[in-house]
Amino acid sequence: MLSMKSLKKTAVGLAATAMFSGSALAAEDTIKVGILHSLSGTMAISETTLKDTMLMLIEEQNKKGGLLGKKLEAVVVDPASNWPLFAEKARELIEKKKVSAVFGCWTSVSRKSVLPVFEELNSLLFYPVQYEGEESSKNVFYTGAAPNQQAIPAVDYLMNEIGVERWVLEGTDYVYPRTTNKILEAYLKAKGVDEKDILINYTPFGFADWQSEVAKIKKFGSAGKKTAVVSTVNGDANVPFYKELGNQGISAEDIPVVAFSVGEEELSGIDTKPLVGHLAAWNYFMSVDSETNDSFIEAWHAYIKDKKRVTNDPMEAHYIGFNMWVEAVKKAGTTDPAAVQDAIIGVAVPNLTGGLSAMMPNHHITKPVLIGEIQKDGQFEVVWETSGLVVGDAWSDYLPGSKDLISDWRVPLSCGNYNVKTGKCSGQNF
Amino acid sequence: MHFQLKILIFLFSMLVTHGAVAEAESKSFEQIKNLITSKSFAEKTQAVSLLAAHPERRTTEILNALLEGELYYRKTDKLLLITKKQNREYIVSDAITGQDLGVVKKREIKKITTNNSIRKKIRAALAVKQLDSEDAVTRYQAVNQILGDPDAEMVTHLQQRLEIENDKKVRQAIELALAITELESADKKDRLAAIAGVSGSIEPAVRGKLATIVADDPDEAVRKAAKKALNNISVQIQLYSFLETLFFGLSLGSVLVLAAIGLAITFGVMGVINMAHGELIMLGAYTTYVIQQALPELIGLSVLLAIPAAFIVSGLVGILIEKTVIRHLYGRPLETLLATFGISLILQQTVRSIFSPLNRSVVTPEWMSGSLEINSVLSLTYNRLYIIIFCLLVFVVLNIILKKTSLGLQVRAVTQNRSMARAMGVRSARVDALTFGLGSGIAGVAGVALSQLTNVGPNLGQSYIVDSFMVVVFGGVGNLAGTLVSGLSLGVVNQFLEPWAGAVLAKILILIFIILFIQKRPRGLFPQKGRSAEG
Known part of the structure; x- marks a missing residue:
């Protein structure tokens, strides 16, 4: 009974703290910014860092005097890696907490879950992670990479610079790898790669027993043609995957692996010596030599009070997205979502690689694409980059269903999926 | 007198020629320096070729440093430096003279970066230098390094080496390497001879070259010969890949057995449904x-030390769980299930609070990484090999404990007939606690093995709990040998299914099979006999 009582007490205490952080601080003269990232559950590993990044950015903005003469106030909720809970928490943020914009989500399934809420309540979501494309919502701003800003340039690099002729598309079994691999397969075939030279493989989330998969890759790669692995393996399954590659003696010089979900944060948990030379494609690396990057890293280390913490690509996406929103609010003179939606198109802010990124009419942004090789110290060394910025493409040109679609949220078109052949907008909001 | 003069002249001429050589050397080094410190990878590649051809002895050290990412240059004058990093300090030496230059700050120097193709080139260049090594093993590795695509220079080097080579293994390797280059010869006869020379070798380089010949050689006879050779090779390879899959299966099976064998004691012998078993593995x-x-x-030592330590930690936690929760719930399986599920959540959250929700990295010792190369197709990874051995060891030790010790006797007595055992003076409560502790401790030992294979995080246990129950139920509840057989066979079946069904489907097929099997034989592979089985 005693334990029951104390349990209740803690529960009350917890509720009180939650309420305190939520509403007690709320005064009329602040602008509220929602942060919708999982702080518990499987995605907490990646998303907690993004919550901290947002808190840091908001704190910095407040030091600069806030926005429109008001202070910014962060409202943090925890959707606990639970996809339906994302939608509930989003509704809570918009309806109850009255936030002006929300920065959040990591997995595509969580984004799909909150999408109807944002459209119904006409609010703003800034989504910072690379994703599979095939979507353009009036209410979502995609600051991560679309497939043509990550996957396609990476394949181009391997094909043109390394001379790869045989391809293994290895992915975790869910929507992002499946769609990306569909696009890549179509792209490779369009480039004249034979069907026999493409091997597509899926493994479940958290897969640990990689021995047969790696043996299969090894066998596929011993056919006399230069082979590379394009990996959309997600989360912590990467650690045993790379370990097995090292143990079976597959070096990056023989069969390079280019990954789209492995960044500095993921590598900080493993011994990278056997991985030297394997590749990753991103729009930002911590090792990038630029002044904005140096000061960002410095600020991050000061904020998180740990010099060993790394920065990564989704953090840069939040940096860009947040600054774009700030600029758009200044331009519109109000935080009203409808006004910000119009004002933000065309806004350009500095990215961390030393250039400017701009918000395009399709709600995607312009970014440089970098290919990096893993180093012994867990950092990436840039070995190739696109000569200019790449515009994010919402609808892939390589899929039959989407190649005729374009997205342009400016008037008069105001449509996320306008079909240039039939001249019709499907009328959906996304 | 005359003689002394001669010596003097000789020495003088030596000095002059040496001086001239040194001057030419420094000139070419100047060029190399400019190329290697350039940003362009193409120019760096050029520098590597120049370095490799350079007669200076220290080029090997420079190339090695470049390969290891230890070659830097001073920003002020582009002086090439070999650096050793020691606790945030950079100890540098002049790369060309080898002279020690003390400690410098990171800001003063810049690393010379490489990419995959440059590293590959360096390795080939170093291999050529090692062809004349004293050590036959080094020579053998060197030949294998350049086996695939030696350039013209390497071919002459190989031919020269072949004439003086006396080690049989190295000779064979060189002959094979030369035959592979002959496969590209313009002369049809040479190609045919080369095909005969390489047939029987299962080197991937050979297969690759033969496959291209089959695809686009202009001559019909050559294509046929190549196809025949390729078919011979693939028969051999099929055999090896069968052995490889078998090894994979046994290793996966051992992991399953290790994870399940603790459960085989707590669930199988004691009948306690312990949902916190996975968390004991995690601990x-x-x-x-x-x-x-x-x-x-x-x-290396820490992994060995971890085995008894993990046994004690998990065992003590297990005894604690038994003393505080499970002993009050004997004979009430549903409540036990719920209570232990709750314990599993508590344990997970405790670990999350202490160690953070992030995965922790456990370093694999040197002797457990890499693989035992049997030939170029079949290699057995050391970590899996050790885990198979370890699993069998644990199984044997556990059997000895249960069959030969007094604790084992008491355990079997209590599980067979609790009241009779008590009447004979066995303290059943103590035996229960110890048995549960034993099962839990074994789970901890399994955790040590798993830390070498998979991610160490708070959710580690969850991914093994279902598999563990599956193995125990399939093997027959209350039967350790059954657990061993069922774990190994499920592992092997899974690995044979995986290549053609895919990882996701293979797992589903196994689960369906077990459901059907349990319908037919609800007591598993090896049902327990006797009266206790009814209770």
Whole structure:
């Protein structure tokens, strides 16, 4: 009974703290910014860092005097890696907490879950992670990479610079790898790669027993043609995957692996010596030599009070997205979502690689694409980059269903999926 | 007198020629320096070729440093430096003279970066230098390094080496390497001879070259010969890949057995449905991590030390769980299930609070990484090999404990007939606690093994709990040998299914098979006999 009582007490205490952080601080003269990232559950590993990044950015903005003469106030909720809970928490943020914009989500399934809420309540979501494309919502701003800003340039690099002729598309079994691999397969075939030279493989989330998969890759790669692995393996399954590659003696010089979900944060948990030379494609690396990057890293280390913490690509996406929103609010003179939606198109802010990124009419942004090789110290060394910025493409040109679609949220078109052949907008909001 | 003069003249001429050589050398080094410090990878590649051809002895050290990422240059004058990093300090030496230059700050120097193709080139260049090594093993490795695509220069080097080579293994390797280059000869006869020379070799380089010949050689006879050779090779390879899959299956099976064998005691022998079993495994894995943190210099030893430590930690936690929760719930399986599920959540959250929700990295010791190369197709990874051995060891020790010790006797007595055992003076409560502790401790030991294979995180246990129950139920509840057989066979079946069904489908097929099997034989592979089975 005693334990029951104390349990209740803690529960009350917890509720009180939650309420305190939520509403007690709320005064009329602040602008509220929602942060919708999982702080518990499987995605907490990646998303907690993004919550901290947002808190840091908001704190910095407040030091600069806030926005429109008001202070910014962060409202943090925890959707606990639970996809339906994302939608509930989003509704809570918009309806109850009255936030002006929300920065959040990591997995595509969580984004799909909150999408109807944002459209119904006409609010703003800034989504910072690379994703599979095939979507353009009036209410979502995609600051991560679309497939043509990550996957396609990476394949181009391997094909043109390394001379790869045989391809293994290895992915975790869910929507992002499946769609990306569909696009890549179509792209490779369009480039004249034979069907026999493409091997597509899926493994479940958290897969640990990689021995047969790696043996299969090894066998596929011993056919006399230069082979590379394009990996959309997600989360912590990467650690045993790379370990097995090292143990079976597959070096990056023989069969390079280019990954789209492995960044500095993921590598900080493993011994990278056997991985030297394997590749990753991103729009930002911590090792990038630029002044904005140096000061960002410095600020991050000061904020998180740990010099060993790394920065990564989704953090840069939040940096860009947040600054774009700030600029758009200044331009519109109000935080009203409808006004910000119009004002933000065309806004350009500095990215961390030393250039400017701009918000395009399709709600995607312009970014440089970098290919990096893993180093012994867990950092990436840039070995190739696109000569200019790449515009994010919402609808892939390589899929039959989407190649005729374009997205342009400016008037008069105001449509996320306008079909240039039939001249019709499907009328959906996304 | 005359003689002395001669010596003097000789010495003088030596000096002059040496001086001239040194001057030419420094000139070419100047060029190399400019190329290697350039940003362009193409120019760096050029520098590597120049370095490789350079007669200076220290080029090997420079190339090695470049390969290891230890070659830097001073920003002020582009002086090439070999650096050793020691606790945030950079100890540098002049790369060309080898002279020690003390300690510098990171800001003053810049690393010379490489990419995959440059590293490959360096390795080939170093291999050529090693062709004349004293050590036959080094020579053999060197030949294998350039086996695939030696350039013209390497071919002449190989031919020269072949004439003086006396080690049989190295000779064979060189002959094979030369035959592979002959496969591209313009002369049809040479190609045919080369095909005969390489047939029987299962080197991937040979297969690759033969496959291209089959695809686009202009001559019909050559294509046929190549196809025949390729078919011969693929028969051999099929055999090896069968052995490889078998090994994979046994290793996966051992992991399953290790994870399940603790459960075979607590669930199988005692009849307690312990949903916290996975978390006891996780505790073992975290024990390994903690010991590694305490002994950062002795990675190999720390893994060995972790085995008894994990047994004690998980065993004590197990005894605690038994004393506080499970003993009050004997004979009430549903409540036990719920209570232990709750315990599993508590344990997970405790670990999350102490160690953070992030995965911890457990370092694999040197002797457990890499693989035992049987030939170029079949190689057995050491970590899996050790885990198979370890699993069998644990099984044997556990059997001895249960069959030969007095504790084992008491355990079997209590499980067969509790009241009779008590009447004979066995303290059943104590035996229960110890048995549960034993099963839990074994789970901890499994955690040590798993920490070498998979991620050590708070959710580690969850991914093994279902598999563990599956193995125990399939093998027959209350039967240790059944657990061994069922774990190994499920592992092997899974690995044979995986290549053609895919990882996701293979797992589903196994589960369907077990459901059907349990319908037919509800007591598993090896049902327990006797009266206790009814109770």
